[in-house]
Amino acid sequence: MLVSIENSENSQELVQEPFSSKEDYQQNPSNNIHIRYIVEQQSADLQETILIIDRKVSFVIELIDDTKATFEEAVGLATYSNSKSTVLSFVSIFESLWKQTELYHKLNE
Known part of the structure; x- marks a missing residue:
């Protein structure tokens, strides 16, 4: 994981x-x-949570305002997908971010 x-x-x-x-x-x-x-500095106000399961399913949820009292008020759009092209797009984004974070930490050691 x-x-x-x-x-x-x-x-x-x-x-x-x-x-x-x-x-x-x-x-x-x-x-x-x-x-x-x-x-x-890298996160640049990330406001989405992306969940990818076994490279087959993705779930993306947008955070609007985490100070709100209820979940419904705090979040915006949410997307579930089992489309191969959509899921693999999110996999690519995640893997790029993973590698970028690794390089950033190596440069700062």
């Missing part, structure tokens, strides 16, 4: 919550969970 998430204190807490330690999800290669944090 590949997870790319905005680098914020809140997001890091959410990711670590189900695990007893950071090593449980990042250092153990047998768990197949790989997380990359997108630094703030």
Whole structure:
């Protein structure tokens, strides 16, 4: 599983919550969970959540205002697709972002 998430204190807490330690999800290669944090300059106000399952299904949801009290008020358009071309387009976007984040971290080491 590949997870790319905005680098914020809140997001890091959410990711670590189900695990007893950071090593449980990042250092153990047998768990197949790989997380990359997108630094703030890279994220450029990302307001969508993209879920891709087995390169066969995609679900995209737009966040309008996360200060709203209900889910219905906080989100905008949502799209579900099992169209191969649509799903693979999102796969391509995700993989590009994944590689860009890797290069960014290597340059800043």
